[in-house]
Amino acid sequence: MNVVGKRMKRYDGLAHVTGKSPYVDDVYIPGTLTVKTFRSPVIKGKIHRIETTNAERLRGVAGVITHHDVPHNAFGLIADQPVFASESVRYKGMPIAAVAAVDEDTAMEALERIQVEIEEQEYVLDPIEAMQPGAPKVRPEGNLFLFDDRPYRKIVFGDVEAGFNEADFVIEERYFHPSLEHAPIETQTSLAVPKENAL
Amino acid sequence: MSILGLKVNGKDYEVEVGLRTTLLQVLRDKLLITSPKVGCNTGDCGSCSVLLNGLLVRSCITNALSAQGKEVLTLEGLGEPGTLHPLQKAFYEYDAAQCGFCTSGMILSAKALLDKKPRPTKQEIREALSGNLCRCTGYFKIIKAVMAAAKEMQDNKSNKKIG
Numbered sequence: 123m124n125v126v127g128k129r130m131k132r133y134d135g136l137a138h139v140t141g142k143s144p145y146v147d148d149v150y151i152p153g154t155l156t157v158k159t160f161r162s163p164v165i166k167g168k169i170h171r172i173e174t175t176n177a178e179r180l181r182g183v184a185g186v187i188t189h190h191d192v193p194h195n196a197f198g199l200i201a202d203q204p205v206f207a208s209e210s211v212r213y214k215g216m217p218i219a220a221v222a223a224v225d226e227d228t229a230m231e232a233l234e235r236i237q238v239e240i241e242e243q244e245y246v247l248d249p250i251e252a253m254q255p256g257a258p259k260v261r262p263e264g265n266l267f268l269f270d271d272r273p274y275r276k277i278v279f280g281d282v283e284a285g286f287n288e289a290d291f292v293i294e295e296r297y298f299h300p301s302l303e304h305a306p307i308e309t310q311t312s313l314a315v316p317k318e319n320a321l
Numbered sequence: 322m323s324i325l326g327l328k329v330n331g332k333d334y335e336v337e338v339g340l341r342t343t344l345l346q347v348l349r350d351k352l353l354i355t356s357p358k359v360g361c362n363t364g365d366c367g368s369c370s371v372l373l374n375g376l377l378v379r380s381c382i383t384n385a386l387s388a389q390g391k392e393v394l395t396l397e398g399l400g401e402p403g404t405l406h407p408l409q410k411a412f413y414e415y416d417a418a419q420c421g422f423c424t425s426g427m428i429l430s431a432k433a434l435l436d437k438k439p440r441p442t443k444q445e446i447r448e449a450l451s452g453n454l455c456r457c458t459g460y461f462k463i464i465k466a467v468m469a470a471a472k473e474m475q476d477n478k479s480n481k482k483i484g
Contacts, residue, residue: 131416132413132416135416137421138412138418138421139424139428140396140400140401140402140409141424141425142397147355148349150353227339304456306420307361307366307422308420
């Protein structure tokens with residue numbers, strides 16, 4: 123019972139106020155490369171060609187990868203988001219290729235040497251418009267996210283109709299809420315160092 | 322490439338820098354002084370704040386060569402455990418650092434304020450720290466800590482006068 127019921131100081135407090143707490147970005151591993159991503163300049167389109175040879179030839183570039191190098195090219199809670207765009211672009215800024223180089227300047231220069239041919243397609247940006255029949259499809263399977271077979275999740279507590287009937291006032295309105303991000307200054311990050319037979 | 326000569330936390334350094342190298346890159350990548358953080362890297366969050374010849378700057382948007390012949394103070398140079406600066410002591414005592422990522426910039430911004438204005442009001446502290454974003458502790462304890470540090474520094478000063 124060294125701690126329970128006692129007022130304790132933070133175990134990392136002194137390190138915080140003297141600048142000694144190590145964050146992932148503070149760990150220096152010699153030889154670490156810098157990665158930069160080539161992102162789609164268009165909102166929606168069909169990719170005809172990705173040419174990375176010129177970028178690979180630049181001195182200081184360790185490698186360039188595209189969807190060809192990602193065997194399972196999907197991630198997300200429901201893995202439906204490609205790591206790299208392969209045939210189509212779904213949004214402006216979608217990653218198409220990534221460059222690893224000795225430093226940031228070299229990686230940026232390599233990005234400029236990547237050539238991508240994209241045929242622009244009709245896009246939709248507004249979620250309400252995207253739900254209309256005949257709207258351009260953001261994803262080939264359609265624009266609605268389905269829970270089982272419904273584009274919504276039904277949660278019912280009690281007798282809703284009775285609640286409305288008994289209410290003194292009923293206000294009907296359409297409410298919108300933006301998505302929220304915690305936006306920490308140190309973003310989620312991890313560092314793995316390959317060693318012989320281990321990480 | 323040019324040679325940059327500068328003093329950091331009382332020690333002289335000479336490093337090779339390019340035309341676009343920032344002071345933050347020199348501190349972190351060349352000198353391995355890591356209390357100034359790469360937060361937004363665009364001069365908005367304040368986590369890279371350092372004092373350059375006593376003046377508060379965001380080192381991520383300060384060209385390294387503009388520090389030629391100058392003196393830089395980072396949190397490492399302010400005080401160590403055992404010889405804590407009153408601001409460090411107060412941030413520790415008031416739990417004004419939770420994750421600690423913004424702390425270095427917060428303390429240096431607060432120091433820049435107290436150097437100019439030893440007895441700031443709460444409002445003046447809020448304004449002085451408005452360029453430093455905190456995303457977890459909240460600003461309440463940070464402001465309390467700066468008030469406490471200012472008071473301690475004033476008390477130390479008057480004690481010295483009496484002694």
